[in-house]
Amino acid sequence: MDLFEYQGKQYFSQFGIPVSPGGAADTVDEAVAVADKAGYPVVVKAQVKVGGRGKAGGIKLADNADEVRLHAGNILGMDIKGHIVHHLWIERSSDIKKEYYASFTLDRPNKTHLGMLSAEGGVEIEEVAARNPDAISMISIDPVRGLDLETARRWVVEANLDEVAREQAAVLLVQLYECYTKGDCDLAEINPLILTTEDKVHALDAKVTLDENASFRHPEWEAFRATETEDPREKMAKEKGLNYIGLDGTVGIIANGAGLAMSTLDVVNQVGGTAANFLDIGGGANADVMAAAMEVINSDPKVKAIFVNIFGGITRVDEVAKGVLEALSRVNISAPIVLRLDGTNAVEGRAILADHLNDRLITEPTMLDAARRAVGLANA
């Protein structure tokens, strides 16, 4: 789950990472109230989960309440690369002397954590990385040992941070690492991390991605979840515990396992069709989950045929078959269904469906046969 900047900054604050005084606002009046409290001049920042908002006019400086009113009014409702602005973050403007970059992510090939630090941060960081990779100092951190202050002190020297910033930056990096690990982030990034004209180091932006697998130990993430805006199909699927991604085609897809679901998309494409979605019912799905999956697919008017591709492992095919029948009894499924069922309890599953097969509920022996049948029905 990606956080908005303001949520990321709130998260950072819990770990002691310094950010500018400010607050979130959803209306012009709220924006003025927050600005009055933070003290002028302030920066009014659009909250969208996409880069390039500054260039799009989503970040404005305001010297007084009238200017806040003007900018907040313009930015709220703005469309930035398809993301509509519903929230603002207002903070006291900082006098910037230097812009740095800092982040932590998982280094998958090395199975360690990767810390990146640069004295050349700011909006052009990706260009810096491409043009002069040496300007980014990378360290590999053993997840068992973690990052200590001594290592961080050596790192800020290595990265050529200004001398006056080094101790503050080292402390902040340890805090950011704590936020990344204890806070269960997939990514914790600050760009820019600034040195102010008063020689203070703090986070001017926050990019945080949380690892949803760790939700069980973070009840506080509920508040972040409430602001997630999604495709209505995706929202409905998530409420039912399904892994769904909406696409633009006409063949609705239900599979178990991400790999098989992706492969199903590939095969549908190869035989001349287009997938309406990616839907992985996960491992061990029962009849209820399967029925919910059918309902989600059914809510998509573009779907002309449904391809259910199940290879039972931890998922039992008999449960899937029961789910299909349950869905058919609960709702009027508008598209014909083509099933391919193999694996754990496949014989039992096929037996459950045997008496119900007709030209709207079809089984095919192989994945390729089923794909051809479903695509044929969708394109008919």
Next chain:
Amino acid sequence: MSIFVDENTKVIVQGLTGGQGRFHGLRNRDYGTKIVGGVTPGKGGTDVDGIPVFNSVKEAVEATGATASFVSVPPKFAAAAILEAAEGGITFIVCITEGIPAHDEAVTYNRLVEEFPGVRLLGPNCPGIISPGKCNIGITSGDIALAGGPVGIVSRSGTLTYQALHELSQQGIGQTTCVGIGGDPVPGTNFIDCLAAFEADPETKAVMMIGEIGGSEEERAAEWIKANMTKPVVSYIAGVTAPPGRKMGHAGAIISGSKGTAQAKMDALAEAGVHVCLNPTEAGEKMVEIVKGL
């Protein structure tokens, strides 16, 4: 021969008294796997369909001589269960648990490497391993595998592992061992570990490798194959049509930039001399052709 597990491997199931542990543990036993015990804290002294349950891995190992463990416990407890297995003397750990936090996986992997260098972890979030006719640990349906070799299978995706087994068995082509390494961010065993084991196994004559978008494991495997592999390899990479930038289920299956795309992986593998196929069926047919020509 088979790799990692065979007919002599003694296995305990951590979480045998839970729903999934019981269902799959008993299926593994029915397949012929030597399931010698279960572990559930507080339930020591009881049994599951005649399989004795112990309070700790250490007790189970002492009583049964088990060397392998099948970890089937909820994500919250999985990292601790894996470490308990290593501490208890288990040397081959299969963890099927889906949804373990990435940071737990990173710490667990590195603790195993540092403190228990002789221990191999398979998974987490994997279907397990099957050496057909000998040993099946995990959630793979045993009836889709065919004993006798000569093909080794290694796969990053659970259900595609079954698909690969099915494609070969249907054509009468057997398998030495089929390993599902799982698609999580920090897998205990990777493609190269399995490719090296298959290369060293005299009964394995060819290898099928199933990958998917995201990460760079397939590219690294391609480099390894180019430098070391003498046996033919057939591969299929899932996710050619996946839209970029979207997370498709596995934490692993994310595309960022051009790196990690199915096309980049297929190009790297083709460059390494691998037979790259466009869907599981085509991969099965290609393998049949190779095996017939051996």
